[in-house]
Amino acid sequence: MTVSEPESDATSPTRAAVRDRLDRVTDPELDRSIVALEYIDTIEIDEGRVAVEFTLPTAWCSPAFAWMMAVDARDEIEALPTVEEVRITLNEHMHETEINRGVNDRLSFAEAFPDADGDVAAVRAELDEKARVARQYDAVEALLEAGLDADVIVDLRLDDLEPFEDETDDTETTETIAVYASDRSFAVTVPAAPIERYLEKARETDLVSAADDVLFRTPEGDPIDPDSFELVHQRGRLAGVNMSSQGGICDGLREARAGRLEESADD
Amino acid sequence: MWFATYFQCAMYQHNGEEIFVIDGHVHLWDATEENITHEGGEEFIQCFYDYHTTFTPEELQWDIEEYRKYGPERMVEDLFSNAATDMAIFQPTYLTDFYAEGFNTTGQNAELATEYPERFVLNGSFDPRDGDDGIEYLEELHETYDIPGVKLYTAEWRGESKGWRLDDEEAFRFLEKCQELGIENIHAHKGPTIRPLNRDAFDVADVDDAASSFPELNFIVEHVGLPRLDDFCWIAAQENNVYGGLAVAAPFAQNRPGKFSEIMSELLWWLGEDRLLFGSDYALWNPDWLVEEVLEAELTQDDRMEYGVEWDLETKKKVMGENAAELYDIDIEEKRRTFQDDEISQQFGLGDHYASEEPAAADD
Numbered sequence: 236m237t238v239s240e241p242e243s244d245a246t247s248p249t250r251a252a253v254r255d256r257l258d259r260v261t262d263p264e265l266d267r268s269i270v271a272l273e274y275i276d277t278i279e280i281d282e283g284r285v286a287v288e289f290t291l292p293t294a295w296c297s298p299a300f301a302w303m304m305a306v307d308a309r310d311e312i313e314a315l316p317t318v319e320e321v322r323i324t325l326n327e328h329m330h331e332t333e334i335n336r337g338v339n340d341r342l343s344f345a346e347a348f349p350d351a352d353g354d355v356a357a358v359r360a361e362l363d364e365k366a367r368v369a370r371q372y373d374a375v376e377a378l379l380e381a382g383l384d385a386d387v388i389v390d391l392r393l394d395d396l397e398p399f400e401d402e403t404d405d406t407e408t409t410e411t412i413a414v415y416a417s418d419r420s421f422a423v424t425v426p427a428a429p430i431e432r433y434l435e436k437a438r439e440t441d442l443v444s445a446a447d448d449v450l451f452r453t454p455e456g457d458p459i460d461p462d463s464f465e466l467v468h469q470r471g472r473l474a475g476v477n478m479s480s481q482g483g484i485c486d487g488l489r490e491a492r493a494g495r496l497e498e499s500a501d502d
Numbered sequence: 503m504w505f506a507t508y509f510q511c512a513m514y515q516h517n518g519e520e521i522f523v524i525d526g527h528v529h530l531w532d533a534t535e536e537n538i539t540h541e542g543g544e545e546f547i548q549c550f551y552d553y554h555t556t557f558t559p560e561e562l563q564w565d566i567e568e569y570r571k572y573g574p575e576r577m578v579e580d581l582f583s584n585a586a587t588d589m590a591i592f593q594p595t596y597l598t599d600f601y602a603e604g605f606n607t608t609g610q611n612a613e614l615a616t617e618y619p620e621r622f623v624l625n626g627s628f629d630p631r632d633g634d635d636g637i638e639y640l641e642e643l644h645e646t647y648d649i650p651g652v653k654l655y656t657a658e659w660r661g662e663s664k665g666w667r668l669d670d671e672e673a674f675r676f677l678e679k680c681q682e683l684g685i686e687n688i689h690a691h692k693g694p695t696i697r698p699l700n701r702d703a704f705d706v707a708d709v710d711d712a713a714s715s716f717p718e719l720n721f722i723v724e725h726v727g728l729p730r731l732d733d734f735c736w737i738a739a740q741e742n743n744v745y746g747g748l749a750v751a752a753p754f755a756q757n758r759p760g761k762f763s764e765i766m767s768e769l770l771w772w773l774g775e776d777r778l779l780f781g782s783d784y785a786l787w788n789p790d791w792l793v794e795e796v797l798e799a800e801l802t803q804d805d806r807m808e809y810g811v812e813w814d815l816e817t818k819k820k821v822m823g824e825n826a827a828e829l830y831d832i833d834i835e836e837k838r839r840t841f842q843d844d845e846i847s848q849q850f851g852l853g854d855h856y857a858s859e860e861p862a863a864a865d866d
Contacts, residue, residue, distance in 0.1 A: 264729060295549055329545075365732065454736075473772070474732045476764050481729035483754065483761040487556040495555075 247282045248315045254278065256311040257287065263303050263359060265482045266366035272485075274304070276326060283319030285312050290326045292489035298330040298348065299355050305338040360440070365474050367436040368454045372471030374433035375451060378414065381423040385464035387416045393434075394446040399424050521797065521819055522834045524826040525590040525789050527689075527724060527749040527781025530577055530614055531606035533570040542659065543600030554786055557753035562791055572785055574614045582621065583850045586789040588841065591623040591781075591826065593653035593689055593724070599660055608643055615647075620840055623830055625651040625689065628680075630672040631660050637679055644683045650830055651687030652680065653724075656708070669711035677716050686719055687829050688712075692734065693725030693750055706733045713741040720829055722779060725750040726769060735772035745829070746773055748821070749783035752792060755799035763801045763813075770811035778821045779829075797822070 257278075258270045269275060269289065276288040287308055291301055305323045312321045323338050325331045330348075337347025344355040378388050391414065399413035410427035437443040442452055449458045454474070459467050533547035547570060555563050564572075572580075581587050592611035596604045604610065608626045615624035626643035628636055643649050657665045666673060668690060680688065692706045706727040713721045724747040727734030738744040746769055754762035769778055780796065782789040801813045827834050841847050841856040 293549075293552060295545065368732075469771070470732070470736065473735055473768055476768050477729060477731040480731060480751075480754075480761055480765050483758045484556075484728070484750075487757065488552055491552060491556040 246317055247280060248285065248312075248317045250278060250280060252315055253280065253285055253287075253312055256315060257308055259311055260304055260307040261366070262485075263300055263362040263366075264297070265478050265485065266362075266369060267482065269304055269308070283317055284322070285318055285320070286322040286324070287312065288324040288326055291328060292485040293492060294327055294329050296328065296485075298328075298334065299344070299351075299358050301325055301328060301330065301334055302337070302344055302347070302355055303359055305334055309338055363436060363440050364454070364456075365478070367433070367440050367442070368471050369475035369478055370429070370433040370436050371451055372468065372475055373429040375468055375471065377425045377429045378423075381414070381425045383414070383416060383423060386461040389449075389451060389459040389461050389464055391416065391450040392447050393443055393450060395419070395450070396430065398427070519815055519819075521815075522823040522827070522838070523587045523589075523780070523789075523793055524823040524830075524832065525581065525587040525782050525784065525793075526722075526779040526826045527593050527747055528577075528581070528590045528784040529593065529595060529606040530574060530611050531571070531595070531785070532601065532603065532610065533605060535570075537601045537603055537605075539602045540600045543597070543605070546597065546600060546605070550786055553750075557756060558787060559756060559791065562788065564785075569785065574617075577614065577784070578618070578846065578849075580784065580788050580790050582846050582852070584790055585850075585852055585855060586791075586793045587782075588823070588837065589621055589623065589832070590784070590789075591625060591651075591830070593625055593781075594627045595653065595655055595691075596627060596629070597655075597658060599658075608647065608649070612647060618844075618846060620837070620844055621846055623650060623832075625649055625653050625687070626685070627652050627654060628676045629655075629658065629660065630666055630670060630676050631663055633672070636676065640676065640679055640685075641683070644685065649685055651689060652685060653689040653691065655691050657691070667705075668708040669715075670708075673712070674715065677712060677719065681716060681718060687722060688716075688719050689722045689724055689747065691724045692727045692730070706730050706737060709734075709744060710737045710741065713737070713744050717743055719743065720745060722747050722829075724781070726765075731765065731768065735768060738777065739772045742777075744773075745777045745779060745825070747779050747781045748796075749781035749786070752780060752782065752796050753787045755795040756792070759799060760802060762799055763805045766799075766813055767801055767805040767809040767811055770813075770817070771809045775817045775820050776825060776828075779826050780822045793822070 254270060257275060258268045260269045261267055262269055262272055262274070265272070274289045274291060276290055277286075279286040289304070289308070291304075305325055309321050309323050312318055323335065325334050328334065333347050336342070337344070345351065375388060395415045397413045397415070399411045411424045412427045412430050413422045413424050415422045434443065437450070442448070442456055443450060451459055453459055453463070453467050454470055533543065538544050551566055551569055554569065581590055592608075592615055594608045594611055595606045597606075598604045608624065612624055615622040624647050626640065626647065626649035628640045630636060632639065640652075654668070656668060659665070668677075677688070680686070690709055692709070706723060709721055709723055713719075720743050721741070722745040723734055723738070726746040726748065728750055734746065738746060751762070751765050751769075754765060780793075782792050797818060799813065801811070806812065823834065826832070838856050842853055847853045847856060
């Protein structure tokens with residue numbers, strides 16, 4: 236990654252802040268951060284202006300997904316208080332011209348791609364739902380590991396969760412959440428990360444927002460019958476395997492492309 | 503004898519047992535520049551080539567020119583010369599909007615299939631957008647080649663159309679015709695995004711309705727729906743006439759063994775060992791190395807514990823050949839007898855292999 240690090244001051248975002256924002260943008264098909272996936276080529280900061288360049292695994296990655304990532308990156312960085320202008324550049328893609336123009340000129344997907352059928356919102360919603368299901372698997376695994384039973388887990392509601400301060404340990408600890416079960420008759424503590432990751436998508440997909448909303452759902456969005464808990468849990472695992480398998484394909488394609496670029500540079 | 507040792511290494515036997523391999527997914531394509539009439543054709547073959555290089559060991563990768571058109575002789579050699587496969591099933595891909603003579607049509611495949619009818623199964627294809635002409639063409643394929651199955655490409659571009667669905671009314675008309683003609687095996691390509699074909703046209707949801715409406719037909723979802731493995735498994739768990747074709751999943755064995763283990767575990771858990779069919783997707787990947795990789799692959803200890811499934815000899819025999827034999831009414835023992843002295847065995851000196859009831863001992 237090329238680095239151009241200005242001194243941070245009140246009129247300019249820090250590099251860490253920009254990176255942090257980009258880290259929240261996911262490849263929608265893989266549900267992984269575009270920073271972790273190493274899609275980001277450069278971040279340049281010039282006072283209030285931020286320019287980000289990125290490259291996807293192939294030149295023919297879905298334009299709809301590329302669009303989502305570009306728009307999300309723009310919106311995330313723009314949310315920083317000292318940012319005045321954001322410029323996003325997608326490199327080496329068959330539709331880079333349409334996407335770069337569309338994102339930076341704030342067109343809609345339909346305006347940027349007049350011949351595309353269907354809107355990008357439906358695709359995004361479908362992938363968000365899959366990400367939610369896969370994240371639920373990790374959250375439920377954490378609860379099972381903490382000793383909760385299936386019939387307790389399917390009954391949990393949002394207000395059964397509370398941040399938990401571990402006061403007995405003064406070293407750096409992982410954040411935990413207290414889960415109050417069976418009408419608050421007892422509580423267990425679990426690592427916060429998988430629960431919070433799940434809640435983020437559950438909120439985005441409008442499944443869990445009110446305090447008394449049932450926390451976990453079937454892939455179709457319904458509360459879980461205790462008898463089908465196992466099956467729903469296995470569907471969650473399957474959703475995760477699907478995304479990580481696709482990740483394996485994308486990753487392989489990216490390596491193959493990098494190898495070819497290196498070879499042609501050697502010629 | 504040097505060749506006995508060679509066969510031992512090659513894919514004839516696995517742990518001393520013979521495994522009859524039917525490659526359920528092969529092509530004989532032509533993507534030469536002279537045949538390309540639309541930029542989509544060039545994008546398509548370049549994309550295939552990306553998949554080829556991504557999942558092929560470096561020293562075995564082809565160059566793009568030989569990849570465009572490899573011809574029948576090379577194909578026979580790749581499939582059979584080291585006995586990697588015993589039989590193969592042609593799955594046509596027309597793409598006539600991109601390629602003047604088509605990319606990989608039934609007629610192109612028939613050139614080889616009719617030369618070695620014992621070794622190849624020849625499938626046809628239909629496109630419901632062709633209407634009455636399409637029905638006529640399907641009847642013609644049935645009469646000319648007695649096709650036992652069709653390969654369908656729902657994402658194929660045709661004029662303004664960017665694809666079709668298996669649960670369309672018009673598609674049902676073609677499926678009814680298949681049923682009437684005894685064309686029982688419906689292979690639907692549902693796979694990774696291929697530029698320039700739209701991702702949504704690879705959606706697997708339409709298989710559900712078609713499979714439950716035509717319980718006498720078998721629906722083989724090629725590429726197990728990746729990147730919609732989850733949707734595919736969920737549908738297959740409910741429809742017992744839905745099968746999974748392993749093309750694309752198989753080469754994970756070579757350079758993503760952990761992922762291969764996970765994918766196979768999921769598939770075996772949701773579908774069981776009777777509804778999965780091996781396919782190399784030749785020439786995307788070459789069975790002359792792929793078969794061995796898949797047979798040698800192992801599930802991780804963690805996956806075996808967690809899923810309670812095995813990739814053992816019995817399972818391999820089914821997935822690599824017996825399941826396809828079941829769908830295509832292939833008598834494996836009879837084939838073994840025929841292959842003792844068929845043209846292919848003579849050409850590559852394979853007679854001894856098929857001659858022995860018991861696997862030949864390692865003779866060096």
